[in-house]
Amino acid sequence: MLSVSVKDLDLKYLDIHVLKKLNLDIKEGEFLVLLGSSGCGKSTLLNCIAGLLDISAGQIWINGRNVTWEEPKDRGIGMVFQSYALYPQMSVEKNLSFGLRVAGIAKKQISERVQRTAEILQIEPLLKRKPAELSGGQRQRVAIGRALVRDVDVFLFDEPLSNLDAKLRADLRIEIKRLHQKLKNTMIYVTHDQVEALTLADRIAIMKNGMIQQLSTPHEIYHKPVNLFVAGFIGSPTMNFVPGVLEGANLNVNGRDIDISRYSFLEPEGKSRAVTFGIRPENIVIGEAAESMPVKLTTRVDIVEPMGSESVVWTEIFGKPFSIKTQFEDELFETEEIQIGFDPIKAHCFDKQSEMRI
């Protein structure tokens, strides 16, 4: 059964078309991440689903009910905000219970629900405190609690970890994942952080200019990006791109022929056309390992960035800066000549005009 369904959603603000005829179906219990850079419309979409923004056209269905005109409180959602949005003068307990009290729910039931929520999130010792007396991580936990206590099926997260430092972010990320495993609610999660997206999501929707570019599992998004934008957006350092001309299975880059017949083409090889060829830094090998690769090249080391468990080697290939991620044990030196290689099966090929994967 579908939990949340967005149909032909359009949102125009003054002259700006923020969301364009957007369709999105989310299964029950699914963890969906809306990923994109700022201004892509991901937060706007979430606010539309919550009913906090008026849409221009289309429908929103939640749990089989058309909620397009419903108030947020009647949609069966709970929401967690980036700035936590806790009511500052109320204790944690009151923050959790205020909405329930206003809704006129029995006192006993309220305290039960607050208690259970506090247990799940391990914030029982904090119940009597005010938000100002909590750390960032604790505040965010209370904010999650406020969504939890509403006993709803769908949780909406609007960049909930962006205000936290890196260490805490990683911790809370795992906690959110654990929470999802435990509760099995539908969760829609907005972020600009690809690591969060890849680690948390069942499916990721990558957005740009108010449109969903690709909606797939993290695995698929990483290994089979549908277009140039997705390919460049996911991965760090970003994918290396070189322009070339594809004729059959032969890629001509700067006058050099590369045989990429091992690449799995989506469409039958047609006549010659301009393409952008991409390969991820982690799919290139250095040194002896390169020997066994179908494609081999020689180049010079420009810069080495050691990162502990791995290093990023910057070099120049076909006149373009190229990054290579390696766990190569020996130290590499600048200007040292190295042999590199890769397997086209792990490469990506996009049409130069349409920027779509071929």
Added chain:
Amino acid sequence: MGSKPQTSLLKRSMGLDNPWGPRPIKTSPARMGVYGFLIVAALFFCIPLYVMVITSLKGMPEIRLGELFALPNDPTVAAWLKAWAEACTGVQCNGIKEGFWNSIKITVPSVMVSIVIGSINGYALSFWRSRGANLIFGLLLFGAFVPFQVVIFPLIIFTREMGMYGTLPGIVFIHTAFGMPIMTLLFRNYFSSLPEELFKAARVDGAGFWQIFFQIMMPMAIPITIVAVILQTTGIWNDFLLGLIFAGRENLPMTVQLNNIVTTTFGVREYNVNMAATILTALVPLVVYLASGKYFVRGIAAGAVKG
């Protein structure tokens, strides 16, 4: 787009009248209430201004009819001319124009001097961040709020001793002194809000205290200077008490002259002349207010902003 009416038409024909698109806009009673309240409030604020203007345009016989809110039958600027040039401010009957020029003579130098001194003070104070400096800061803030009455008599003695009592320099000095707390705070808060790195960078480049002030800080302080000008201009123009006591008979500002016109009556009270004089007195700050918009609001909050 035009797709919406089409789709909803399609839906209706299919019998699927589901909610679609934006929530229907309902002009609820609450919304009407909001506008109702705002309009009533606006009337309350407007009426005195309206009464002032129409009264000043009427002749005395018409005023005696007692139609306070009625538009003038026969609008005339006679009262304005009289208020400007002939109304009696005591023994003399030269109108309020003298007061107008006096107010200009007082306001212009007072505003300039107090801003120059206030900006330098504020700049200097923005360096002083020890506890002792905070004490001075607190004292200054206290000064911004202390009632004039508490310090006025010693100041009369002081200015008299200095030979400034009842002179133009005297009243300028008084305005500068009383304006200093708020001017200093205004500029201190502004300079403190600038990134410290800016100042450090200038120091690394070898600029000294005054060079940093004139070449880096002041050019950046233009917005706050505008706020200061507005704050001081309206404040000093509207002052009554200090002008009354310190300006001396020759330099009485417009507000004092206005009050004299209204209270000095031989025979009939000429309400139209009074109101014309009142508008004339309010005109300068009103124009400043309307022209300055947001800056005026910033000035209001300035006394309250934290450092």
Added chain:
Amino acid sequence: MEEKGAQINDSELNSEVGKTVESAEKKPGRKRKRISFSALIASMPMMLVAVGLFVICVGYSILLSFTKSRSFPRFNWIGLDQYERLWNTERWLVSVENMFIYGVLFVVICLVSGFVMAVFLDQKVRFESGFRTLFLYPYAMSLVVTGLVWQWMMEPSLGIQNVIQKLGWAGFEFAPLVDPEIAIYGVLVAAVWQASGLVMVLMLAGLRGIDMDIWKASRVDGISTWRTYLFIILPMMRPVIVTSLVLLAVGVVRVYDLIVAQTGGGPGIATEMPAKFVIDHITVRNNVGLGMAAATMMLLPVLAVIGPWIYREYVSPRKRS
């Protein structure tokens, strides 16, 4: 913060320089001293005014309140006689009572109406800036102007009262300024008209400063708009309310121009205020001693309101944020 503090503290600086290599550290050291010296020079006017005006003059005034000075300062000590006389002067007692009635009502009405106006303006209304301009313009005008306009509108035979009575409501009364019992409320109306826009502007800025997510959260929680304003937003506005309170309260103690223009303190002494009492005694009444005793009394409420506020906001070490 620490860095700039160090520029001032010379002894600390010197010991720092002493510890490190001399020649390398001396130059910036000297430069720092020069800057702190310049800063000292530049803040002289302020220090002179702060000390001269707000310490010496205030002290001098207090000192004079213990003397029998008439129109010139005389240091013929009479202890607390002036205070005793002051609190036996009916004019002063009326002034103080007026200040309290007027003050409490003025502050409360301005705060409430200012908040309400700000909330209503916050409803995404059309012509917001137009309304705002209208609500605030009286604050730009002199209190003398305010007093004179309202005096005219409250004129018994030609003002508002007359207009309404002519409309057929014969019993209508709105001429407070001629009735000693209620004259102070006539002044109050004018004062509220002049100052409530100020509170509105401060409150509106406060409302606009509140995190939009709070509004979203309360909407998801299903909390109605008025409940959100009252139970969530209003408590968050405490700093703005305190600021408005201080500004209004200080205005109450200072009120002078308005009284002079609107009522002249009358009818009789019905609308006398402490500020006017002081000025009258040092000018026309030639009784500086008594006037200064009154001025000293005026200082007390200001200190009571401002003192704790200044201390909390500025002097005491910052609370953790």
